[in-house]
Amino acid sequence: MTLNVGRIALLVIIGSIATLPASHAQDGALPGSNGDFEQRMQRIVNGLRAATAGAPPMTLADRMNALHVPGVSIAVVHGGIVEARGFGVAAIGGPAVLPETLFQAASISKxxxxxxALALAQAGExxxxxxxxxxxxxxxxxxxxxxxxxxxxxxxxxxxxxxxxxxxxxxxxxxxxxxxxxxxxxxxxxxxxxxxxxxxxxxxxxxxxxxxxxxxxxxxxxxxxxxxxxxxxxxxxxxxxxxxxxKPFPRLLEELVLKPFEMTHSGFLQPLRRNDTPMAATPYRSTGEPVPGGPHIYPELAAAGLWTTPTDVAHFALGVVRAWTGRDAPVLSQATALQMLTPGLGNYGLGPIVLGVAPHRRILHAGVNDGFVSLMTMFENGDGAVIMTNGDQGGELANEIMRGIATEYDWPDGQPKVH
Structure with a gap:
């Protein structure tokens, strides 16, 4: 099952369409990056997958242009190792998306x-x-x-x-x-x-x-x-x-979660501090127009206020899964993680969605703020991916990228379905 985040509606404004040049999605290898990862990533970005098996593969550049998504940041976790790439631009006419570019995580904040909350419950507070x-x-x-x-x-x-x-x-x-x-x-x-x-x-x-x-x-x-x-x-x-x-919520979350999970480019401050704004992506509507004034401000921090990167979210998800499987527990004990990741009504655990059966269980969550769409998934074996976009139609794109990653890494779930 792929979590379809492309159907979540947001308000849009009618305007002229700003098209991303295809060349912006053809970024080169990052300095010091792994050669095998680069080869895999090139196959992924040239082989995005529709939901049905047998449909011809699509390129990331073409899909970004078609969906008016200027920038995409992708982190892939394989064998417990997180590697990331950025594609496109943080703002049309602006800098390229890097792994350190900040996006609003929206509901991945949850x-x-x-x-x-579970850490405080574990401590008896x-x-x-x-x-x-x-x-x-x-x-x-x-x-x-x-x-x-x-x-x-x-x-x-x-x-x-x-x-x-x-x-x-x-x-x-x-x-x-x-x-x-x-x-x-x-x-x-x-x-x-x-x-x-x-x-x-x-x-x-x-x-x-x-x-x-x-x-x-x-x-x-x-x-x-x-x-x-x-x-x-x-x-x-x-x-x-x-x-x-x-304690103020941003400081509390930094102490309890962000620092222990090595989320070094993350924070719950709304709006961003002035010195962080140059690293932030600009959000775009489905028409290709930027959200007027830039990113919206969310005082509802717990529900939608996290600024972060796919790499940081991948470290977070990997840490939760490791606690779940008893490998290590920087924040949560295995007993607490088991409570967190026992699916209940709607397949939700205490925070993320939990799908599948052992040994192929996985956690996932999507996020949609005005002009930002993200998707996170992580299997219990430590394989997964996080995709963040700065366009309202980024949900459809994220699903296609995620199916491409699932196919490339032969995940037990999330690949195109045969009908």
Whole structure:
């Protein structure tokens, strides 16, 4: 099974099409890179795969042009070794994509956040199965008839079974007011969200609205009953981790996850620090137009706020898988990793999706922010890949690249299907 991230819809604007020259996708070998990897990568980029076996292979350059995706960064893990390449450009007319180019990971932030929460649970600072309202301090989940029957727990928040609303966050355009975390959790009433579409000067009472573009985060069905993807649930986790530790979320995640997993080019600061912006990719809409003002800002850090590289995400996924299989445990014990990666409703563990049966199980997650699409997958044997793009149609491209990698490395799952 390939996780199809190409169907996740984002708002687009109609405009002129900016076409990426094909030559931009024909990058040469990086200094000091492995020769075997370079040969394999050349076969991959010249043999992207459609979902059905037997379809003719496609080239990365052609597909980037067709889908208006200026840049792609790819990390492949084989035998526990991570190697990476960049293709295309970080911005049209700008620098080439390098393995160190930063992308918004979007919802791949969720499994990273989950590891931090599980590390605190492992240390006895959080209860996976207790009522989270007992640990939340300055904001509480509004009680209702659903929470009277069953409680919202950390476990249910992490595996999207807590009955929480708000599936996705659109972020906030650069230069626009950015709400506080509590404001996001409290949300905006419908009339305020409608007003946010118009010029404030047209409404004398617009100033009464907090600049929040999503609904309140609430429980809308009984916790523990069914799977329903919720970025709002992970925003509650963000609040919970801050309340329990008393630390800013970016610093806490750096201490608990980023440093131990050697994610040296990653951070949860939104917006980026000024000295990091030259390394950041510019996001593009499906029309080929750049997202106005540049990357959106996501105060919903736990759900969508990570800036990173495919190499760093690959180190993270590899570390989680190693803990899962008992090879080493820089953050999580094997017992905790087994809890994390036991699939529940919707095939979600506590953070990532978990598919397959031993010895070919794998974890995966996709991420979609405005103008950024990413895909991560890692098998339990330590083979996998991470693909990050700076175009709204990057999901379709990432799936094609992932099938090409699966074919080249003969993965037990993820190759084109024979019909």
């Amino acid at each position: 499994p990273v956040t989950a590891v931090a 959080l209860d996976l199965d207790g009522d989270v309202n007992l640990s939340l301090k300055t904001w509480k989940i509004p009680p209702n008839s659903f929470t009277d029957r069953s409680k919202v727990t950390l476990r249910r928040l992490l595996n999207h079974s807590a009955g929480i609303t708000v599936p996705y966050f659109p972020g906030y355009p650069a230069g626009a007011p950015v709400p506080s975390l509590d404001d996001v959790l409290n949300g905006a009433p419908p009339w305020c969200r409608d007003l946010n579409k118009f010029e404030p000067s047209a409404h004398d009472w617009f100033a009464l609205c907090v600049p929040v573009n999503t609904a309140p985060v609430v429980v809308d069905h009984e916790p523990g009953v069914r799977f329903e993807y919720s970025s709002g649930g992970y925003t509650i986790v963000q609040k919970l981790l801050i309340d329990v530790t008393g």
